[in-house]
Structure formats: structure tokens, C-alpha cells
Amino acid sequence: MAVVAVFNQKGGVGKTTTTLNVAAALMLLERQPILIDLDPQAHLSLALGVKSLHGDACVSAFFLRDKPLASLVRTLPNGLRLIPGHPDLSKVDSMLGGVKGVAARLKNGLSELVGANSPVLMDCAPSLSVLTLNALFASDRVLIPVTSDYLAMQGLHRTEIALRVLEKPLGRPIERRMVVTRYAEDKPQCRDALATLKQRYASELAEAKIADDLALAESPAHGMDIFAYAADSTGAHDYRVLTMELLSKGFFK
Ligand SMILES: Nc1ncnc2c1ncn2[C@@H]1O[C@H](COP(=O)(O)OP(=O)(O)OP(=O)(O)O)[C@@H](O)[C@H]1O
């Protein structure tokens, strides 16, 4: 199954929320996703209730000390499998930045991990760091959450340019799908931004939208995905619909 990077150079657009809840929806749909937290903020791990781990138990040990990825996978009480992030990841740029072939490390490491029914979802930091380059090189597809406002559109434009630049050394197009997050129908700026996105990106834009929903903002503090925290919420509905759309369009194949 597919390796998917969840990426946008702009911060706070819902990358971590989307990674977590699409994976949780995939679990409910009987796929067994593996999550990788590639952000030194380790927000994905924290949102899943995984904190205060030693760096040796996290994906930082793969990059900095060559630990095999398979040895770093932990199964959480809800059944999700996670390779946690760690603040040590912030050292990767300075320690590995100049090393030849560094961008291919994760792709090589993942080859032993990917199972037939196990999509891999990687949560990226909001930057084009060595870690993000690794995620993009390793991925079959990129999922780009985008909030529906003016500044997010500017951020998306920069992200698009970055992906286009990367396609050259990769030697292949990077298949991507944008998804609108934190959408509020009653806000004119949201409606305007959505219209622009539809016009500009057409079929690259997912039909499903994620509404602004308090339960989605609350659930990380409880270490839960949205289905465990508030199964009847708008957020749970939206992430289920998005995941079903992505599955039906072969995004995780
Ligand atoms: N649909 C939503 N409704 C309400 N709150 C949301 C929604 N999506 C995300 N949030 C909240 O918005 C904030 C940013 O979301 P998130 O951490 O997922 O973004 P991010 O893109 O991963 O950020 P960063 O770039 O810092 O990694 C968080 O507090 C999160 O709980």
C-alpha cells in the first residue's frame, strides 16, 4: 500500500490533525496504517498520548543512529501503529544536511516496513527540511491540508513551487491531493478561498472538506483520535468521508 506524506510548508493548517484522523478512519475501515511523526515538535505523538520517550525509541534514532525503522514501531492501545517523533529530530539538518544521498534514507528504510494492507502516513513539519525531503522522496503521494483563507493560499502556492522543483531530481510527478480544513460556510473568506481553490486545482482538490469543529481541537489534549473522543462529531463525520473518498480514488493503493 501507499506511502503518503502529509505536507504543507505553512504551519497550523491541520497536517497533524489530518494525519491522525485519516489514519484512525483507515483503522475503522480495516486497514492497518503505520504513522511516522517526522516533526521535531512531535505533535502527532503527543496527540496520541505518547510523550517523554527517550530519543532511542523514536524516529530520531533511525536518522541519527541507524536504528532499523521496524524496531521503532509501537502499537498504541487503540491499535494504531506509530513511530514517534522527538525533539532530537531538530538536529537532523545540522548533522546530516551535507551528507550525500541523505534524502533517500527514509525510502530505503521503509522498504522493509510496508505491508500489503498497511498504508504509511508521515506527518511533516512546516518546512522544507532534510526530514521533509526524506518524506517527499519516500512518498508515493502527498496529502496537502489547506485552510480556506488568503494567507493559506499564498502558503499553498509556495508549497506547489517546492513540489515542482523536487519533481526534477525525483524524475517523476508528485501526485497530490489538497484538502480544505477548518472550513466555515458562514465565513465569506472561506467561501471565496474554496472557490479559488476549486478553480485553480480542480481534480487535485478533494471533494470532502473538513469543517472547523471544536471536538477536533479538543481531542489532542485527551490523547485521542476524533472517533474515540467524539464519534458523533462533525469532525468524525468529515474525516470518515474524506478517507472514504481517498480510498475510492486509489490514494492509498
Ligand atoms: N478542523 C478543525 N477544527 C478545529 N480546530 C482544528 C481543526 N484542524 C486543526 N485544528 C486545530 O488547529 C491547530 C493546528 O492544527 P494542526 O496541529 O493539525 O496543524 P499543523 O499543520 O500540523 O501545524 P504545524 O505546522 O505546527 O505542524 C491545532 O490546535 C488543532 O487542534
Ligand SMILES: [Mg+2]
Ligand atoms: Mg503538525
